[in-house]
Amino acid sequence: MLLEMSDDEFERLVEQAIDAIPQEVFAMMDNVIFFIEDEYTPQPGEPKNLEILGLYEGVALTERDLDWSAGALPDRITIFKNPTLRACQNSEEVVREIGITVMHEVAHHFGIDDEKLHDLGWS
DSSP states (O other): OOOOOOHHHHHHHHHHHHHTSOHHHHTTOOSEEEEEESOOOOOTTSOTTOOOSEEEESOOGGGOOTTTTTTOOOEEEEEEHHHHHHHOSSHHHHHHHHHHHHHHHHHHHTTOOHHHHHHHTOO
């Protein structure tokens, strides 16, 4: 069963998670924007029922070279509302899961892979 939450409330929780990013980390982020979408659409070759809570799309800071910025579009971090709500039993779990997801995707922006995030408890 899908936990009920308005778009405005979910957006407010994502904004709070973004605001909770330590200032020294936030200051190092470069050319990245956040989005909220209702659902993740699996890509060709992915399971049709794949549910992810967040997605980082872009070039990690650790992979950028001197030529990178010429005409580069912003990196995207997308938080998916409905998979998050389906993964949670109550609003407290939603707050926790959004915080973990935002930090997980920000870590990808810094070039940290899923294995390291798992080791750190952020997966």
